[in-house]
């Protein structure tokens with residue numbers, strides 16, 4: 001078996017410490033001498049290439065607690081991987097012990113109460129599969145393979161955010177392993193400050209092993225996409241409408257090159273378009289009225305909207321499940337000037353990758369009815385989510401042109417927004433982490449961090465430093 005030199009060099013240091021952990025738990029532990037190590041150390045981003053010490057495939061909260069105790073006592077870096085989609089690459093790190101949730105993906109739904117208990121390794125797709133047979137759904141993100149562990153601890157903004165809020169707004173309680181190895185429940189009545197911090201503060205405070213959510217009765221939606229030629233007037237029309245539309249309508253829009261999808265006329269593939277992914281959760285008749293202003297923005301290149309099961313919308317983002325690399329910058333905005341719209345259109349037209357996109361999401365609705373200080377996600381009053389995402393698929397490709405593209409357009413439009421969603425941060429430094437937590441939020445998070453993780457055991461995240 002060929003082993004990369006960096007992996008082979010780990011072999012000599014494996015046996016002693018890991019033998020201690022192996023005595024305590026039955027969970028599978030993958031070290032560099034294991035045939036699956038090469039695969040197990042990879043994450044979704046093809047550019048992250050790190051060599052952890054051990055990957056512990058936990059099967060219970062007790063396994064997690066033993067792994068936490070082990071890493072703390074021996075002094076290993078400790079990372080957490082639920083779905084492995086961290087845009088900053090935090091799920092795995094060099095020399096780390098990785099708490100890997102790939103064997104904890106169970107979702108149990110009580111159809112009578114609409115309560116779901118979800119193990120941390122489950123994905124949005126796993127939740128759809130378990131809830132949809134009962135006409136139930138959870139408001140999560142736009143990609144089926146994203147893990148509920150990272151998504152929820154950051155907030156969770158998806159296809160029903162305007163109707164049912166963020167994923168954390170449906171959270172009833174969590175089971176958490178703390179830095180001292182205790183297993184506790186946090187909710188509005190138990191460890192309330194911890195519960196506040198976990199709803200948006202990322203993985204700073206503990207390792208969540210199980211989430212309890214209140215699902216919504218959703219049933220059929222009007223879903224699909226409307227693809228329009230991307231002009232300033234069309235983008236302006238989109239921005240003006242989507243935050244004022246009925247809150248049953250949530251959209252995620254991409255300014256992008258039209259993909260070679262079966263429903264895009266062949267001669268339009270590659271054209272710069274505005275793709276508006278749409279989920280309408282009200283009656284179909286009202287939905288047709290609500291969608292009319294979007295359809296009237298231009299002559300559609302394609303319009304695939306039709307009644308569907310909620311989970312079918314994920315077919316439109318199935319390509320996002322594939323391993324890829326991303327150069328990312330994100331901000332919230334309350335509006336975008338014509339100048340910014342023109343810059344966005346020009347930059348997509350000249351992007352070095354046909355896969356790169358600028359993503360716009362209209363917010364408001366239910367997400368905005370929760371106060372900025374009620375959870376650690378403190379951007380609820382912002383109108384738009386704006387993300388520049390340079391994307392490439394080949395690990396041997398030079399990342400420089402893609403990173404330069406993202407940096408260049410960011411330079412041109414960043415002054416029109418502020419703040420950032422923690423789950424759309426890459427490694428951008430402390431000032432940007434503070435931007436994720438405006439107002440009193442950052443200081444409150446420091447207090448909770450100091451209380452629950454004073455030694456900063458959980459530091460592979462957008463790290464909040466404990467007071468020291």
Ligand SMILES: Cc1cc2nc3c(=O)[nH]c(=O)nc-3n(C[C@H](O)[C@H](O)[C@H](O)COP(=O)(O)OP(=O)(O)OC[C@H]3O[C@@H](n4cnc5c(N)ncnc54)[C@H](O)[C@@H]3O)c2cc1C
Nearest residue numbers: 081082083084085086090091141142147149150157203208
């Ligand atoms: C293709 C793609 C599409 C996305 N779309 C959306 C979207 O529509 N909406 C949205 O809100 N976000 C979206 N995101 C961002 C996503 O929410 C974050 O990247 C999230 O952190 C991924 O979670 P994960 O469990 O898959 O990642 P992981 O890499 O497993 O975890 C990321 C980090 O989250 C923390 N964490 C993970 N699990 C736990 C746990 N059990 N307990 C405590 N902390 C934990 C840890 O700090 C960990 O390092 C998207 C990301 C990608 C790559």
